[in-house]
Amino acid sequence: MRPIAQLQSEGAPAGGELRVPRHVAIIMDGNGRWAAKRGLPRVAGHRAGAEAVRTTVRAAAEAGVEVLTLYAFSSENWRRSAEEVSDLTGLMRFYLERELASLEKEGVRLELIGEPEGFGPDLAARLEAAVERTRGNDKITLVMALNYGSRGEMATATRRLAERAKSGEIDPAAIDEGMIAAELQTARWPELDLLIRTSGEVRLSNFLLWQAAYAELIFLDTLWPDFDQAVFADALAQYGRRQRRFGGR
Numbered sequence: 001m002r003p004i005a006q007l008q009s010e011g012a013p014a015g016g017e018l019r020v021p022r023h024v025a026i027i028m029d030g031n032g033r034w035a036a037k038r039g040l041p042r043v044a045g046h047r048a049g050a051e052a053v054r055t056t057v058r059a060a061a062e063a064g065v066e067v068l069t070l071y072a073f074s075s076e077n078w079r080r081s082a083e084e085v086s087d088l089t090g091l092m093r094f095y096l097e098r099e100l101a102s103l104e105k106e107g108v109r110l111e112l113i114g115e116p117e118g119f120g121p122d123l124a125a126r127l128e129a130a131v132e133r134t135r136g137n138d139k140i141t142l143v144m145a146l147n148y149g150s151r152g153e154m155a156t157a158t159r160r161l162a163e164r165a166k167s168g169e170i171d172p173a174a175i176d177e178g179m180i181a182a183e184l185q186t187a188r189w190p191e192l193d194l195l196i197r198t199s200g201e202v203r204l205s206n207f208l209l210w211q212a213a214y215a216e217l218i219f220l221d222t223l224w225p226d227f228d229q230a231v232f233a234d235a236l237a238q239y240g241r242r243q244r245r246f247g248g249r
């Protein structure tokens with residue numbers, strides 16, 4: 001396989017400088033359809049999707065992305081059958097065990113957003129332990145969004161600000177965008193630069209609504225299990241060609 005840097009530079013504008021997004025988020029969608037196309041059960045799609053996660057984390061680190069945030073389970077995904085939810089949490093547990101050593105070796109720092117406690121104390125404790133174990137790594141930060149919903153995140157942030165105001169710690173009149181951003185779970189990472197969604201759906205499904213205010217959006221028809229280094233490099237190159245304006249001209 002060719003290195004991602006080479007793939008990226010092939011897609012960069014002629015003579016143009018390669019701009020690498022600092023923070024990339026991906027809505028990893030299409031596992032079920034990938035499986036259905038092959039006559040396989042949905043869980044086979046989720047398994048293949050987990051393999052794509054490994055490839056993508058490596059490719060992102062190699063490309064120089066600082067933070068990669070992956071939407072793995074939404075706060076609305078509880079609407080799926082008990083069987084599918086249990087398949088998904090089972091896979092999380094399995095991959096956590098299997099991948100922890102390589103995350104460590106490759107310098108990946110694992111972080112979480114969402115409410116992983118929703119998966120029960122056992123899985124939540126394992127996840128927390130993995131976060132602890134990778135705390136010293138600095139090649140790339142991998143943020144897994146687990147039982148995450150953007151509206152829920154904003155509601156929690158609002159509650160926190162209301163409590164701080166009530167206790168007299170802050171003046172309600174002083175609440176500004178920065179204070180809201182600081183209460184979100186993503187507060188300690190750079191602004192979101194690029195948001196990718198696979199599978200052909202063109203919606204955000206309650207993911208990083210605040211954070212995506214000025215992110216570049218890329219919607220791909222690729223189903224998540226087919227997402228690989230070349231597709232990723234292509235998306236990064238597309239990002240590199242975009243002109244970000246932030247309301248200016």
Ligand code: IPE
Nearest residue numbers: 028029030031032033072073
């Ligand atoms: C994404 O794939 C994985 C999760 C949401 C957990 P889907 O399971 O949503 O796959 P499709 O959209 O049904 O193809």
Ligand code: IPE
Nearest residue numbers: 027028029071072073074205
């Ligand atoms: C979004 O995908 C959530 C994840 C990828 C984890 P969904 O498949 O749940 O989204 P909808 O239902 O198509 O909006």
Ligand code: MG
Nearest residue numbers: 029030031032
């Ligand atoms: Mg889906």
